[in-house]
Amino acid sequence: MASITLKDVAHSYRGESQNPADFALKKLNLTWRDGGAYALLGPSGCGKTTLLNIISGLLIPTRGQVLFKDQDVTRLPTEQRNIAQIFQFPVIYDTMTVFENLAFPLKNRGRTSKEIEPRVIELAKMLGLEKDLYGKAQHLTADAKQKISLGRGLIRKSVNAILFDEPLTVIDPQLKWQLRSQLKFLHKKFKFTMIYVTHDQTEALTFADEVIVMYGGAIVQIGTPEALFERPEHTFVGYFIGSPGMNILPCALKGNKAMIDGIEISLNQSYTPPSTGKIELGIRPEHLRLEEPGRDGLPVKVLKIDDIGRHKIARVALNTCQLNVIMPEMTTLTGDMGTLVIDTDHANIYLDEHLVTGETL
Ligand code: ADP
Ligand code: MG
16 A cells, blocks of 8 residues: 655646646645545535546546655556546446455456455445345345445455545435445555545545545645634635535624624734735634624524524524524524624634634734
8 A cells, every 4th residue: 555646736638728727627736645534525526536537547637747655657557556446326247246246356366266255255244235145236226236336446455545436426325324434444444545535525524534625626625524614724615514604704804803794893813904805704603693682792683593403593684794603402582683692713714715814812
């Protein structure tokens, strides 16, 4: 196994170009630690599959290099990279039995039946495929077929990395949770480098030690699930992570005062107002409180309150700005007015979508 480094990698499906808009993947530099569990998270079309295919060798990047440890593999074909890749939809041999499908990657590399059999049985057990092991794969459900694909990806112990490209898309929601925990268990047990692509934040946050968030062909933040939640470095991360996402409000700054639609809010840090650019304040719904009207705080209009079980989500209007507030399940607030209290320890300031740090007062 080896670390994987992407050095100044960029990709345009139109070939080399001077037009930045042609690049599905903007220039990036990144090292994946040997044995790390990573999630690659971002909306559809942001370049996740392109990035995976560059690592596995299905694509040669327009610019830059791919290194496995110190070896330049940029032009090396997939077969020579020793990478397992699992795709969104099952890739299996219908006419083979489940056993033969699982054994294929090992058999192909000349392993003996004595080595193959226990490994196939071990994985079949883990994936819940034992009872179908000697039947043809053809008649199985989409779920079971995708489990075979997962098994084929996991069967070899000596791979450099396992790449998962939204592998649970076709899997039944209940099974999804189960398979995800199994992948996590397998990672702990075998210490494979795993890169797990998804557009689902729950999947990313539960699977990975480190999450790489992509947006528009670029990496906007790399961090632990906690860091992505607490200090989003880009407004997209704030908005994309969390349910509902971070409230992002246009504002003006003067020292430690933020002016939101004519309303002044005191912050814990002081900022030098930039001469140009869009300034926004980001605050998570979890860091806001809604109290009875007339309390200390900002008067707001309550537009609606949704009860989603674990807690309630209030939609409130601060002049023309609308915000989401997460409230405890037992809240009894009635009427259409309230007081908004902001936990300013958790307020972030963004300049042109990027986090800026102020001076602590
Ligand atoms: P994701 O996996 O995040 O949904 P992709 O990497 O598949 O994103 O795609 C990134 C961008 O590249 C998209 O705009 C997509 O339309 C474009 N793209 C992907 N594959 C091709 C291709 N084979 N030819 C041309 N454009 C492509
Ligand atoms: Mg994709």
